[in-house]
């Protein structure tokens with residue numbers, strides 16, 4: 001069976017993978033902490049100089065290998081095939097990310113379902129409500145997490161065209177429309193002008209070396225890089241797709257949605273004197289929930305729309321995390337799709353439960369790794385170590401291992417000869433590995449430049 005994406009299906013599916021919780025909470029949080037739009041410019045610069053370069057590298061492996069991650073690396077490596085095939089197991093990184101990501105999806109489901117009826121009236125109540133969910137009564141969190149996991153695996157079990165593509169084709173435009181409506185509505189508040197100023201007028205004095213690293217890490221995470229997701233989707237790329245323009249479109253959609261989410265979030269933060277530098281769950285689940293409640297009835301609708309948008313963004317990303325491993329089991333291990341889904345489900349489900357129990361007061365002491373709750377440890381391991389490692393392997397493999405002719409034949413029709421040379425010799429071979437190397441050292445605390 002030829003289960004390939006259509007061209008638009010491919011763009012929406014990859015954009016769906018890219019646009020996710022990263023845009024909704026990592027992006028606004030980091031923008032808030034780094035003084036607004038100067039950070040966005042930096043993020044764009046690094047996206048185009050580094051992440052986008054690797055992104056095209058990962059598409060190259062998928063497109064030329066036309067198989068699951070392990071087999072694609074094996075087929076393309078000119079020698080040491082078995083050794084290189086191991087790089088395909090970086091698909092496990094995606095499963096580890098999925099394990100905690102799906103827990104957050106469960107929280108979002110809970111907020112989507114309840115925000116229409118009740119919202120916390122003040123910060124204390126809101127904090128208590130969030131705490132109840134994650135640390136006092138894990139049953140609700142477990143139920144919501146289970147529902148979301150079943151939904152995601154059900155979609156993936158239907159395959160590329162009938163499952164993943166079909167979902168993205170309606171969910172991504174719906175997400176976009178919901179977001180546009182929310183941006184338009186936020187524009188009726190005074191806080192909107194402040195929010196736009198904050199996001200669009202650069203203040204370069206707020207940047208420091210940490211901002212550079214944060215921007216690069218974010219650019220990696222939001223583009224779903226280095227975990228074989230892009231590779232796997234690109235293996236089902238229809239013929240004659242313009243890789244360059246599709247990739248540019250995907251990157252632009254990703255940034256645009258991040259900015260739109262930021263506009264909405266900061267409008268309410270400024271309107272009700274919240275703190276723009278607050279981070280992660282605090283920003284979305286605690287502050288925003290209270291801010292929405294101040295708007296009365298319409299606030300409930302808005303909160304519902306907001307959490308639903310997040311849920312859509314998260315689902316389209318989550319399915320892209322499980323597809324590589326499922327595809328591998330089907331293609332290289334002769335599993336049926338249904339059996340592969342069950343196997344991967346069991347693996348991620350156990351880890352997800354460990355994440356939930358790691359936050360639950362009564363069991364938290366048993367689910368600790370290196371002094372951190374299981375959830376945080378997985379987040380750290382994946383985004384600080386495994387993703388950069390995956391990126392580095394892609395750069396080395398495409399830049400130095402695969403024969404250049406094949407890569408040239410694939411990309412030069414879209415990039416031109418000169419464009420290809422810049423991409424290959426300057427950005428891929430030199431700039432990207434250096435950049436990753438520097439973040440890795442810095443993140444691991446081996447070097448510190450203030």
Ligand code: PHE
Pocket residue numbers: 017018019020021022023094097221222223224225227229317318320321
């Ligand atoms: N890009 C997704 C986001 O921004 C996260 C993701 C990481 C998706 C890795 C797939 C693989 O939320």
